[in-house]
Amino acid sequence: MAADLRVSIAHQTAFALRLAAALSSPAHPAGGAGRNVAFSPLSLHVALSLVAAGAGGATRDQLASALGGPGSAEGLHAFAEQLVQLVLADASGAGGPRVAFADGVFVDASLSLKKTFGDVAVGKYKAETHSVDFQTKWLLLPSNLANIDWEHYLLLPSLEKKLEKYGKIFFLVFTIVGIIYVIMWFPFTAILEIMSLKDDEPITHWTSGKAAEVASQVNSWVEKVTSGLIKEILPPGSVDHTTRLVLGNALYFKGAWTEKFDASKTKDGEFHLLDGKSVQAPFMSTSKKQYISSYDNLKVLKLPYQQGGDKRQFSMYILLPEAQDGLWSLAEKLNSEPEFLEKHIPTRQVTVGQFKLPKFKISFGFEASDLLKSLGLHLPFSSEADLTEMVDSPEGKNLFVSSVFHKSFVEVNEEGTEAAAATAAVITLRSAPIAEDFVADHPFLFLIREDMTGVVLFVGHVAAEVLGQVNSWVDRVTSGLIKNIATPRSINHNTKLVLANALYFKGAWAEKFDVSKTEDGEFHLLDGESVQAPFMSTRKKQYLSSYDSLKVLKLPYLQGGDKRQFSMYILLPEAQDGLWSLAEKLNSEPEFMENHIPMRPVHVGQFKLPKFKISFGFGASGLLKGLGLPLLFGSEVDLIKMVDSPGAQNLFVSSVFHKSFIEVNEEGTEATAAVMVSMEHSRPRRLNFVADHPFMFLIREDVTGVILFIGHVL
Numbered sequence: 001m002a003a004d005l006r007v008s009i010a011h012q013t014a015f016a017l018r019l020a021a022a023l024s025s026p027a028h029p030a031g032g033a034g035r036n037v038a039f040s041p042l043s044l045h046v047a048l049s050l051v052a053a054g055a056g057g058a059t060r061d062q063l064a065s066a067l068g069g070p071g072s073a074e075g076l077h078a079f080a081e082q083l084v085q086l087v088l089a090d091a092s093g094a095g096g097p098r099v100a101f102a103d104g105v106f107v108d109a110s111l112s113l114k115k116t117f118g119d120v121a122v123g124k125y126k127a128e129t130h131s132v133d134f135q136t137k138w139l140l141l142p143s144n145l146a147n148i149d150w151e152h153y154l155l156l157p158s159l160e161k162k163l164e165k166y167g168k169i170f171f172l173v174f175t176i177v178g179i180i181y182v183i184m185w186f187p188f189t190a191i192l193e194i195m196s197l198k199d200d201e202p203i204t205h206w207t208s209g210k211a212a213e214v215a216s217q218v219n220s221w222v223e224k225v226t227s228g229l230i231k232e233i234l235p236p237g238s239v240d241h242t243t244r245l246v247l248g249n250a251l252y253f254k255g256a257w258t259e260k261f262d263a264s265k266t267k268d269g270e271f272h273l274l275d276g277k278s279v280q281a282p283f284m285s286t287s288k289k290q291y292i293s294s295y296d297n298l299k300v301l302k303l304p305y306q307q308g309g310d311k312r313q314f315s316m317y318i319l320l321p322e323a324q325d326g327l328w329s330l331a332e333k334l335n336s337e338p339e340f341l342e343k344h345i346p347t348r349q350v351t352v353g354q355f356k357l358p359k360f361k362i363s364f365g366f367e368a369s370d371l372l373k374s375l376g377l378h379l380p381f382s383s384e385a386d387l388t389e390m391v392d393s394p395e396g397k398n399l400f401v402s403s404v405f406h407k408s409f410v411e412v413n414e415e416g417t418e419a420a421a422a423t424a425a426v427i428t429l430r431s432a433p434i435a436e437d438f439v440a441d442h443p444f445l446f447l448i449r450e451d452m453t454g455v456v457l458f459v460g461h462v463a464a465e466v467l468g469q470v471n472s473w474v475d476r477v478t479s480g481l482i483k484n485i486a487t488p489r490s491i492n493h494n495t496k497l498v499l500a501n502a503l504y505f506k507g508a509w510a511e512k513f514d515v516s517k518t519e520d521g522e523f524h525l526l527d528g529e530s531v532q533a534p535f536m537s538t539r540k541k542q543y544l545s546s547y548d549s550l551k552v553l554k555l556p557y558l559q560g561g562d563k564r565q566f567s568m569y570i571l572l573p574e575a576q577d578g579l580w581s582l583a584e585k586l587n588s589e590p591e592f593m594e595n596h597i598p599m600r601p602v603h604v605g606q607f608k609l610p611k612f613k614i615s616f617g618f619g620a621s622g623l624l625k626g627l628g629l630p631l632l633f634g635s636e637v638d639l640i641k642m643v644d645s646p647g648a649q650n651l652f653v654s655s656v657f658h659k660s661f662i663e664v665n666e667e668g669t670e671a672t673a674a675v676m677v678s679m680e681h682s683r684p685r686r687l688n689f690v691a692d693h694p695f696m697f698l699i700r701e702d703v704t705g706v707i708l709f710i711g712h713v714l
Helices: 003-024 041-053 057-068 073-087 115-123 157-166 210-225 327-336 369-374 394-398 579-588 621-626 646-650
Strands: 037-039 098-108 127-132 137-142 168-176 179-185 191-198 206-208 243-256 267-272 278-284 290-294 298-304 314-321 352-358 360-367 399-412 416-429 436-439 444-450 455-462 500-508 519-524 530-536 542-546 550-556 566-573 604-610 612-619 657-664 668-676 687-690 695-701 706-713
Touching: 003 037, 003 041, 003 057, 003 073, 003 327, 003 369, 037 041, 037 360, 037 399, 041 057, 041 073, 041 098, 041 115, 041 243, 041 399, 041 416, 057 073, 098 210, 115 127, 127 210, 210 243, 210 416, 243 399, 290 352, 314 327, 360 369, 369 399, 394 399, 542 604, 566 579
Parallel strands: 098 127, 352 687, 436 604
Antiparallel strands: 037 706, 098 243, 137 168, 137 206, 168 179, 179 191, 243 416, 267 278, 278 352, 290 298, 298 314, 314 695, 360 399, 399 416, 444 455, 444 566, 500 668, 519 530, 530 604, 542 550, 550 566, 612 657, 657 668, 695 706
């Protein structure tokens, strides 16, 4: 994933979690205690980004800062363009989730959009533009008339039902050259009177005529995009004759679980509420392995959706606090530490014990302007708003955002998830990928990792000690890559037990390197000198992520028929002497590697990766003692459960020997490792996951990390 896209996604995630925390607050009138919440931060983000496209000055800067962090509004639009292309494309034709997304700009017919705004809205946001009539108005006054002759009723049939109920006199009101004209009639007669009023004379009891029809048009558009799940985004009275624009979007998602739940196993059980009470709810259950990570006060469940033919992977995440009243503190934790979610993503499946997840359905709507103001977005809603870049008219200087309406629907059952969201911003009158270089010509770290589980098979570094003698070997390898793991000195007459394991790995690159492009070049050593080494090269896209002081390259191996995906990772510090500080970083921050995994291929500029071959062996006893395992090698060690003999009490680990061999070339990697050690393995424990008290959930695209929906179940 390109660095700029990763930064944009990080800001979008932070915005999402700030909204979630604010809505989850017990003090918030829309969410808070007693209400289930579901909303789409992505829908809100895109709607406000579109507002930013028509904003200027401080208003634009405030929107850009709130939505995208330090940077310009142009970055928001580039991000939106990538979202529409990469995340929000429909994958149902290839067996993946059905995703539908639409943007709409509804502008009053008296105004025309500025070309720049229109180009951004249509070109980057793929918005539809509609010319509508907000300004034609009707005035209805009570009438004492009875027995209206409906057979002769020809005027304004759209208001017939209101007339049937109330009986009215009609006034058509319009403005010509500053004069308000009022045409009055009864439904069964000709026009009775035409009169004119000055603009500054008050007229009371206005109702929006055509504006109400526009609201109905917007609502129908949203209903169509969301497959009928959201029928009304604009409530009655939300737009009127002063409205000039409505910016809206709608998002629909329907995904089937990779592993569906057996409906016959769904049973009612108690769900514990925040107030200490409980209610009956239907709980889905399974005994299959699940993606779960467990911490002291939190469990996180990942439920993947069936994937389509592309590289996107959508998942739902359930964040279950251990404490039954722990939801609010969890929401605050997510808000204060935006990286918290990424650090707690489950990366592997585990055996489950008791597993209970409630089916749930949430329909949730709120007017978001007060919430957004509380998050620092004041200017767009104020008299000082600058939305002059939207329309080509003097009226542009009087535009401001009067309201932001948002509605979401989420249903989770045994089959999967159906979700929809819509956002409408009502605007009223107040009265290209960068080519990354990757040149591994100085010491770097490498890993071989299985990406579905995150298991690291091999890890090492290429530094001065290795490439200074790139073709010199500790052992001359013949038919076996590792010739001797046990030497005559390591086993003698006192040896009672040898525990050994061996691992062999040989993988071909998914994209092999062209041997004809391999050329010698300088590899810079830690001591400042350099040696000649053979460098592989390519112009093809690579999985590469770039940071201030580090670049990470992922080289996938050819995948088999199962779901495992093995890859080699090259961690290249920017500084030629940065290897040791990088190693220390990996040691002190265990989540560092997971947080820096490249997610997608990017264009490369200069690309140079050395071929290398390493044979390495060492006695690990001293190293393991230094890492806190002295007891294993001491006289007080207890290994009596290994052998059925009185001599068991005298067993101890005398030594641990390890040898590895690895070769990286144009075809792929061959690697092997062996360990001889006396140690006991424990069985993995079964994890329980019982979501029987309030929890948070997210729907996220895992390749990008983009959060589509977020909410909580109380």
